[in-house]
Amino acid sequence: MTDRSPRTPVTLENLRAAARVLHASRCPVVLTGAGISKESGIPTFRDALDGLWAQYDPQQLATPGAFRRNPKLVWDWYTYRRELLAQAQPNPGHRALVELERLLGCLVVITQNVDGLHQAAGSSDVIALHGDIRRNKCFANCQGDPTLIDLSTLDWDRASGPPRCPHCGAPVRPDVVWFEEALPAAALERAFRVCENADVALVVGTSGIVQPAASLPFVAKERGAFVIEVNPAPSAITAIADWSFAGAAGEVLPRLVTALAEWETHEP
Numbered sequence: 446m447t448d449r450s451p452r453t454p455v456t457l458e459n460l461r462a463a464a465r466v467l468h469a470s471r472c473p474v475v476l477t478g479a480g481i482s483k484e485s486g487i488p489t490f491r492d493a494l495d496g497l498w499a500q501y502d503p504q505q506l507a508t509p510g511a512f513r514r515n516p517k518l519v520w521d522w523y524t525y526r527r528e529l530l531a532q533a534q535p536n537p538g539h540r541a542l543v544e545l546e547r548l549l550g551c552l553v554v555i556t557q558n559v560d561g562l563h564q565a566a567g568s569s570d571v572i573a574l575h576g577d578i579r580r581n582k583c584f585a586n587c588q589g590d591p592t593l594i595d596l597s598t599l600d601w602d603r604a605s606g607p608p609r610c611p612h613c614g615a616p617v618r619p620d621v622v623w624f625e626e627a628l629p630a631a632a633l634e635r636a637f638r639v640c641e642n643a644d645v646a647l648v649v650g651t652s653g654i655v656q657p658a659a660s661l662p663f664v665a666k667e668r669g670a671f672v673i674e675v676n677p678a679p680s681a682i683t684a685i686a687d688w689s690f691a692g693a694a695g696e697v698l699p700r701l702v703t704a705l706a707e708w709e710t711h712e713p
């Protein structure tokens with residue numbers, strides 16, 4: 446993407462200015478994407494896949510049609526992603542948001558990530574728009590949406606692909622939102638409400654191109670929120686950001702939190 450919007454250098458002065466905006470905020474919100482988990486070793490969606498999976502496009506694997514056509518292929522891809530995740534730990538970016546919540550008193554984190562790392566770090570109010578890769582559900586949602594299935598209760602031949610739903614026999618799938626699927630209604634509704642009421646929106650590590658999550662920073666901006674972006678590369682959000690810090694989440698967020706803590710300590 447060509448960078449036509451000014452980026453904000455990550456200087457102490459600029460971080461202190463952003464810290465002051467956060468300090469004055471009554472209703473801050475954080476919106477995160479795959480970029481915040483990159484420093485935990487989880488590839489973003491726009492990164493090329495490694496090794497065996499390099500020949501596949503995630504956008505072709507993460508669809509109900511792909512699962513119908515080849516449940517084993519999609520299941521195996523998620524097994525690979527889960528193995529990556531099993532070794533992943535929250536990084537300084539996730540932890541800085543926990544500290545930000547502590548300093549501000551409240552902070553809603555709206556994430557497109559399915560990795561559960563915000564919750565693992567200790568953020569207490571996380572809206573997971575795209576589900577949670579650690580959970581599974583019946584592909585037919587035969588007992589209501591979602592019909593969660595606990596894999597530890599099932600016995601099946603793992604080499605043959607996904608297990609079957611014990612209620613109806615449909616294949617079991619990860620409880621994540623795939624392309625062409627609707628987001629969980631309650632989570633999406635709350636995310637819009639939070640963004641409509643936010644006075645500061647901190648947007649971290651998202652390309653801002655997958656809807657409807659991509660429209661949330663725009664909703665906040667239209668309602669008058671101050672938008673602060675953290676992303677090493679320009680994104681679809683950069684143009685509406687009041688400040689767009691050009692840096693990695695694991696570097697910028699801890700420094701921002703330190704600036705806020707210092708401001709709160711020394712404020713006259």
Ligand code: OAD
Nearest residue numbers: 478479480489490491557650651652653655676678693694
């Ligand atoms: P993307 O993979 O589209 O974008 C990742 C963003 O993170 C890019 O803008 C990178 O520049 C930025 N980035 C990379 N390293 C970073 C770092 N260390 N710190 C901060 N930012 C960094 O990920 P998302 O925007 O989250 O949807 O993608 C949105 C959705 O598209 C995903 O949730 C998924 C995918 O298809 C579904 O699965 C429904």
